[in-house]
Amino acid sequence: MSLLLPSLMQAWICTGYGGADVLQLQYRPLPVVGAGDILVQVCASTVSSGDVRIRSSRFPSGMGLIGRLIFGLRRPRQQVLGVDVAGVVKQVGTKVTDFRPGDHVVAMTGFRQGAHAEYCVVSASHCTVLKPATLSFTEAVALPFGGLTAMHFLKKAALKAGEHLLVIGASGAVGVALVQLARLQGIRVTTLTSQRNQALMRELGADEALAYDSAESLPTQSEFDVIIDAVAARSFRECLPLLKAKGRYVAVAGGLPDLMARQKDGKICISGPSDERSEDLTHLLQLAVQGQIHAVTERIYPSDRLPDAHRHSDTGRKRGAVVVIWPAATEASCL
Template structure:
């Protein structure tokens, strides 16, 4: 099968499309023919090995000393079950699924094997494979941190970095939880976040939300560029600041994929896709994601 290998840490040019052995499922695994995957900010950080100095050595040991121990990157996918292990009961051949591979990676390929009890479930019926692949990473991350902030109906919630994969999902989920949402983003994305349901929008290039008189129950930094000290003035008493940077990794749970599936199928949420690339264009996709200007997800068409 074809797969993109990260041959060493470095620029996007270290990514090489190669033929590798097609995996075979174990008795508790499913073999998935991948139709679509994405390039996330996490993929870019691993490929370039961008780590805070304090965590440099432990991360190097965890990921791989000279190059990634798991050379096929990619953490989210959508595709079709091609083969099932003899003990698998949840899925059958031909099922359309979407999934997260987590720290085992492996989605930048034509096939991958996942445990039946892994972060995999049937894909939403009303979206394409490309759209389904754009849901898991941003959706589960947004859900995790909004819950960490103890989101409740009637609250005032601010999403900083509202146009990215995590931020665009957070805006929609915050509206689902019946909150009043203020979305902070750049000028070119104001209409996008309005279309996702934001009640108020702030162009960070001309307005600093921390200097306004507005106070929030939750401030969610979806891009890791704010700080508790900077946002303290904009929080209500007992308000919470949550961020994707430095507050742990979002827990990946199958029930969250099911929850997102329900939101998509009911029309309460939609995937946001910026650009599409082919598998052999993945280095170009990495270059674009690395600019930090993407809206929603960058999708890789495998089939």
């Protein structure tokens, strides 16, 4: 079943690797809907650190060649970036039974990307859920990338109530989710950000908010059970003295050295890709509905200014998610 659809859509095309200027707004045919897919009219998407990493070809340490082999040697193989999407179902594949046209959904597109366009295709079985009615499209789309990454690595680190967590680079999409989710688990949280983000960290529940650009400094003794570096600012070796016995260092944007790091003095390094599961996304959105976590969105851009959203993300100083609003967001079906 489907609704009347246009033959063409506007999409931001990543024409090569480089700065935000490589992005061009073009008309493209609507993506093909497979048997297990749904076609979503995009109301809101985000420009995540992952989008910036692919567009700029700034892959984690030691992963440059691997990144090019995966995403494209001379330019991105998938030219429409974007992994977070919130919008309205317009068409469903022949094998889809859980969704129908008109449903409001939130999804992560995974490696197929494609959310930086008026329409995108997502798998009905891969991290796609109904949007809670009490969350706006902009609130809902700000949660998946950072929230699911944070949930994954908190589980991998096996944090327990009462343990002490340090979050390095805690003001981005992953960081703000880590702080909130860890506090819900009864974990003591210390954050390391710039001074301008200290107040935000306290608002989100951090027990202690340190600033790397002030006279404050990190403890010099072993104090933390877990250190999660959300922005690749430090290394396992640098953080070893700060970890307690059997401590865990988590490299969210880890490179090859992190993947190959060996256990040292009972302390381990955790890295690798994060899971994207529908049940986790449902749980994350319900926490937001209940007011236990909050979407943090510093800036919202109209879709015709998507390159500016990339430029802001390029600064490395964004707070929470950078959201992009598409023309469909003003239509009655998206309100």
